[in-house]
Amino acid sequence: MQSVAVLAGVGKKRQQALAELGIESIESLLTYYPFRYEDVQQRQLAEIQDQEKVTLKGTVVSPAVMSRFGYKKTRLQFRMMQDRDVFQVSFFNQPYLKDKIILSEEIVVYGKWDAKRKALTGMKIFGSGKQDSFAPVYHVSKKIRQATLQDLIKQAFAQFGEQIEEILPVQLVDKYRLMERKQAIYAMHFPDDMDTYRQAKRRVVFEEFFLFQMKLQGLKQAEKAEVNGLCLSYDAKQLKAFIQKLPFELTDAQKRVTNEICADLKSPKHMQRLLQGDVGSGKTIVAAIALYATITAGFQGALMVPTEILAQQHMESFVSLFAAMDVTVALLTGSTKTKERKHILAGIKDGSIDILIGTHALIQEDVDFAQLGLVITDEQHRFGVNQRKVLREKGWKPDVLFMTATPIPRTLAITAYGEMDVSLIDELPKGRIPIETRWVRPPQLDTVLHWAKKELAKGHQMYVICPLIEESEMLDVQNAQKIYEELKEFFEPINAVGLLHGKMKPSEKEQVMEQFKENQTQILVSTTVIEVGVNVPNATLMIIIDADRFGLAQLHQLRGRVGRGVSASYCILVANPKNEVGKERMKVMTETTNGFVVSERDLALRGPGEIFGQRQSGLPEFLIADIVEHATVLEVAKQEAESIWQQKDWKLLPAFHALASYLANARKENVFFD
CATH class of the missing domain: 2.40.50.140 (Nucleic acid-binding proteins)
Incomplete structure (x- = not known):
């Protein structure tokens, strides 16, 4: 449809003001729906x-x-x-x-x-x-008033309403008794009554989810049709021998996902799989098995992680796991010294290095692989879409495995990762005792610290996580410093206290973590830099100060740093929430240690955009549809889209002409396709 400039009363200034609201075309104006209605009945x-x-x-x-x-x-x-x-x-x-x-x-x-x-x-x-008995309310600005916007929408309908075409196949409109598109768009702005509005909204929600799923399923089909991907014919005997030498037996869930990944590696089709597993469920060992399979097939593997601490930890784990095997592992981060970096780059290029572990340093231009077969990104939502893409392009269509310990609710997985296959580790290793979580008010902190002394006397260690102050990282550090000084006074000389925060140099962080791992310090005061992946089995106690400042997913990640050994572990949330959402978060944390339950509640409390951060995660911004409120509709839309894509040459069938045409135009204009 045409630009809004064709409407009477839209000069350059008003056109610019509308563009600031995301309204540039007649179509974007007609689909700029009210976000609520006010009861204006006299x-x-x-x-x-x-x-x-x-x-x-x-x-x-x-x-x-x-x-x-x-x-x-x-x-x-x-x-x-x-x-x-x-x-x-x-x-x-x-x-x-x-x-x-x-x-x-x-x-x-x-x-x-x-x-x-x-x-x-x-x-x-x-x-x-x-x-009217109720009136629409739109998101507007100082430059565009409610009345102005409504007048423009009325004018657009009068001039262009007849051009609104039905996109959905008639069979779906009939099957779900949906309003026709033109009627629904009009009724979203000017409904005769609330029932008409509800029917219009029902249609718009389904359409938004369905078109998005058509795009996702199209991407998935394109990936699967790509038969000229890498076929990693790994050595099954060598792989079994490696698994048998592990110091523990894999859980049933680990065995299942390992088989799914190995089947993908052997297939000539390009692997794009998401591996989900709660904190401590053993994703790292699955990644190691997949990388070893890749090496036995004659290819290299890369593992990209968000922080240097986590990269260092993976490096130590892999060196230990592959100690008896003929496997060369290297670590590349921003703090790798120039001489060592040159040596590593040469080894990657000539193929003498089998596995490269690192941070975003892996995606720099001069990092060239001899034959990259498998790319794994850990905590992948922390990387932008482009960063992940650059790593994939380091080889010729390498298989890709995304891993996350942030359990993603099914509704989010369907939207953010609908084009991927999903593997799920849904059980913890044997012998793990569930972490006991308690919520106390700040005045009770003194009692908690006296209790902590008894826990430390048993030879255990403790994390103390400092409050998060979003406005300033500098304030975070000051907070950490203040709490560190207070705890030194309380616990020393019996227990040594260490301090870790984001402003430290990588070498300083490494030294502090090493001292904590070696039990030279028993208490680690830290900002959230220890959130992901840090593994100290002897740490059985975590105190989170001002816990209500953190989101549920982050609290769950932090809690996962304890409970990694055989002893009972505790997480103490010190908080005085000011609102009901804060209180609800504390209650959820004390009621469950299941990350998927936590993430579902987090999604309901905060909405999808905040869980990963909208830009990083690639989550779509729907106009009306809400993936929490309308989760059932999302499931139905996914099933219908899958069903259509499974029909051979569906785009040529008369029933789907309008849909195929709409998606083709959307792809050209980058409306639905990145």
């Missing part, structure tokens, strides 16, 4: 409550008087009478309304009622004619 004074938003009809019984106060602030006041009741009406900073308030004439005003003052703080004035 009411009687006798039936309304204090502080209620209401619409009142009455007669103007005093002239409108405008006064100025503060900087550029105005107050418009007049009196209205409904039946025999007279009340005051005030409008703030809307001086242009004065001409609409005419003495002795009827007026309809929407606003907030103050019962004590018998006064209405006005928000808008309606005409005195037939009044």
Whole structure:
């Protein structure tokens, strides 16, 4: 459809103001839906409550008087009478309304009622004619008012409404008794009643999810059709021997996902798999097995992780695991010294290094692999889409395995990773005792610290996580420093206290972590740099200060740093939440240690965008659909999209012409395709 500039009243300034709202075309204007509706049904004074938003009809019984106060602030006041009741009406900073308030004439005003003052703080004035019972409310700006936007939408419908075509196949419209597209878009803005609006919204939600799933399933089909990927014919005997030499037996879940990954490696089709597993479920060993299989097939493997501490830890684990095998492992991070870096780059290029572990340093231009067969990214939501893509392009279509210990609710997995196959490690290694989580208020911290002394006396270790202050990393460090000094005074000389924070040099962090691992320090005061992957089995106690400042997923990740050995472990949340959401988070943490339950609740409390961060995760921004509220619709849309893509040459069938055409245009305009 055409630009909004074709509408009357849209000059360059207004066009720019609309563009700031994301409205550039007639189509984006028509699908700029209200985010809520206000009940504007006319009411009687006798039936309304204090502080209620209401619409009142009455007669103007005093002239409108405008006064100025503060900087550029105005107050418009007049009196209205409904039946025999007279009340005051005030409008703030809307001086242009004065001409609409005419003495002795009827007026309809929407606003907030103050019962004590018998006064209405006005928000808008309606005409005195037939009044709708509810009104749409749009996200607008100072440059575009609600009324202006509504007028433009009405004008767009009058001129272009007939051009709105049905996209969904008729069979789906009939099957789910959906409103037609043109009717639904109109009813989203100008519904006759709430039932009409609900039907329109139902249609729009399904359409949004369905079109998105058509795109995702298309990507998945394209990946599967790619038969000229790498076929890693690994040595099954060598792989079995490696697994048998492990110092522990794999869990059933680890065996299952290992088989799924190995089947992908052997297949000539390109692997794109997401490996999900809760904190401590043993994803690292699965990654090691997959990498060893890759090496026996004559290829190299790469493992990219978000932090240097985690890269160092994986390096130590892999060196230990492959000690008896003919496998060369190297570590490349931002702090790798120049001479060592040159040596590593040469080894990757000539193929003498089998596995390269590192941070985003792996994706720098001069990192060239001889024959890259498998790329694994750990905690992959921490990397931008482009960073992951660059690593994949380091070889010729290497197989790709994404790993995450942030359990992703099914609804999120369907949207963010719908084009991938998903493997799930849904059990913890044998002998793990569930972590006991308790929530205490700040005044009880002293009691907790005295109890901690007894726990440390048993030879165990403790993390103390400092409050997160989003505004300033510098303040985070000051906080950590302050708590470190206080705990030194309380615990030393019996127990040594260490300090770890984000402003330290990598070498300093490494030294502090090494001292904690070796039990030279028994207490580690830290900011959230220890959140992912740090493994000290002797640490059985974690205290999180101001725990209500953290999201549920992050609290769960932090908690996962303890409970990694055979002793009972505890996580103490010190918090005084100011609102119900904060209290709910604390309750969830004390009620369950299941990461998937935690993530479902986190999703419900915070919404999808905040869990990964919208830009990093590649989560779609739906106009109306909500993946939490409308999870069932999302499932249905996915099934229908899969069903269509399974039909051979579906795009050539008459029933799907409009859908195929719409998706082709969307791809050209980058509306649905990255």
